Amino acid sequence: MDTESGKRTSAGAARWWRGNLHTHTFWSDGLAFPEEAVAWYKGHGYHFLGLSDHNVFQDSRDRWLAETGRERYFAEYLAAFPDAETRIRGDGVREARLSTFDELSARFNEPGRFLMVPDFEATRTVAYSSGRSHQVHMNAVNVPRLLPSIASPDFVRLRHDVRLSDFISRHEAETAELAKSLGRRPVFMLNHPQWQWYDIPPEVMAETPAVRFFEVCNNGTEIAACPDLPQDGFDTDRFWDVANAFRARRGLPLLYGLGGDDTHVYRGEPHGGMLMPFNAWTLVRAKSLDATSLVDAMHAGDFVACEGLEPEDVAFDRAAGTLSVSVAAKPGAVRTIRFIVSKADFSETPERTIVVRPEADANRNAHERTIRIYGGKIGFEAKTVVGAPGEPLEASYTLAPDDLYVRARIEEPGTTLCTANLHPKGRLVCWTQPCRA
Template sequence: MHNLRKKRLLLFSFLLLLTGCNPGDKNSKHWYKGNLHTHSYWSDGDEYPEMIMDWYKTNGYNFVALSDHNTLAEGEKWITVTKSRMYEEGFEKYLEKYGENWVTHSLDSGRIRVQLKTYATYKSLFEDNDFLIIQSEEITDKFGDKPIHMNATNIQSRIEPQGGESVTDVMQRNVDAVLNQRKETGMPMFPHINHPNYFYGVSLQDIIDLHGERFFEVYNGHPMVRNYGDSLHPGTEEMWDRINLAYAQKDQPLLYGLATDDSHNYHQFGSAYSNAGRGWVMVDSDSLTSRSLIHALEAGAFYASTGVLLEEINFNNNKLHLLVNAEPNVVYTIAFIGVVAGEQQSKVLKEVVGTKAEFELEKGHLFVRARITSNKLKPNPYQENEYETAWTQPIVYTK
């Protein structure tokens, strides 16, 4: 446990930096809002990359990872606009916004064809001191009939799905491919597990058996991903704790939880569609660069959210203190969730109704995290009656 505790001290130093910061005010300290899972016409999304980036930038995001399936936005790619008034109007809006000098298009047998802009071309339209686009890929693999999707954030070249002899083997090969590219290029990048309950392709044990994976999606905004599980399968939040129990027992670094959009649909809205704006991460980073953001994410200096913002996260002398950036007339419940040594499942260790709370870790706590739930219904939710929530990352007792 000694080596792992030294690594965890790095996390604690980052958590200490969070004191007094306001995630809702990017000028107070370097809090950056970002989405790490996004799709466009480069794969199975239904919008042009520029229109997507414009939406995120306009709606207060600081960084976005465009992560299309098994591809990067490079080279020449044309699409044929679906013969539907909705998509034809989408093209007209794109053309009106960016103009004939930017949009390359043609007519072929009465159908509109459009050449997609590459990442290298469109990023200069949006990037500035307050907005960053991170090149990414959703490595879309499978084992038998089980879908296995993993994002690779900030990769420098496309990674082919690696295949394998089991679900865990497929995942491990893809994790290793990303980490190998990181080593070869010297560029920071990381893999993360996408929506494990999507067609229940990835099990709890599959993730427990992995090495080198530090992130997974505790929340994904796609309507088919079953975040909450069913009578036979645990939800992603329960999976998270059970995985970290196993990792702690193996002296393996803990898994961190992300919230993402997995946005695909930009013209139709509602719980039947995968829309933008449902889940994101708030990252406390030295600067808005891929290197700094990834360094902060890997240190656990972030939280995941579907709407709740935090004013303070402070960990000092084994006391975790939280303060919500509260909205008027909204009630918040702060639950400290963890695993006690000798027990085999997580439980709520303390619960406070209010906007601030503190929990003192003891030596017998394997890890503790917080979930902050509001009584405010989420607009355009993943499923009906979903309340805005935030999740902090697991921390451990220090001597």
């Protein structure tokens, strides 16, 4: 499928590949050695994985981690990977060397079976003199080197009083330039934009047209509970539709949505069920398992975001304007396919605004966030098809003349480990990408 240029493929020799592009390890604040993280994902049937540590790419062969306070992790790691490189520091503390991307690739990559994809999470904060601040987290996928501005000795994470859209766009441009110099094509994505302490208003995405990807499903994303929010919550689907309605009206490229675990904990350490592996993932349709094919397919919109549910087929016939989605049979399961559109005559004036005040925690300031609630012509559910229990389900929707785009959301009753407010409750979900004529 090519949602922007209109090629119809329901796939030829291409197939779906499952991956997670948002994963943390001891290279930053994840609680696992990189070999453990990779081995667990590979062992769970994932085909590709990006280790997206904060503000670091895993290319130094001289990063050592001290055992102090991590005795349990060291014991499990050294038992599973007895060839790990360790040394004893002058003060008698044992250290283990963190494996690099190249070492992990050499160890775990298998043609047609598993692929490590370069990745890092640019992690910044913008603060305003008003007291508001936004954490801005952006993954650069398929770029095997840290951005020069972050690698610089002058790097400071905090910036003051810059426009959010300028700040995000500047990182996208730097990522594109670095990738080009390395002969690669990046996937640059805005992470967890709705997270309560880190919120990026969706309208900002209409001012950052070069940013083509965001996380529609992030395992750690939490938004403050607020009785004034619409009954079905203010979720990332709404963020997505506001961003794309504004983009479509301005003739800009549509924003695509990924799923990612944002894995930080692997052994059930307390995080309220959040940030655990194997909840949210990205499923990409490509002919072969290599970074170029995966990235090209993502730029063509030929991928879906998953939380516990995968499609069988997704196809867009651009000439007819018809999006078709199918999901395979599963004993007892009742599937629903929802087709979601935004209408060309939507109003950019919010119907109302809601102020949400998240609670502060030890690491983060509480600040008010203002959520603009738009009318029903943004993110309108145009068609809903419910399947019979246990049966496969296929449904399609043809764009109406006043539809700006259509996307589909497949659902099935069920639960995942993820408890964050922004995750669908009691449902497994698969999100397909927006398509337009």
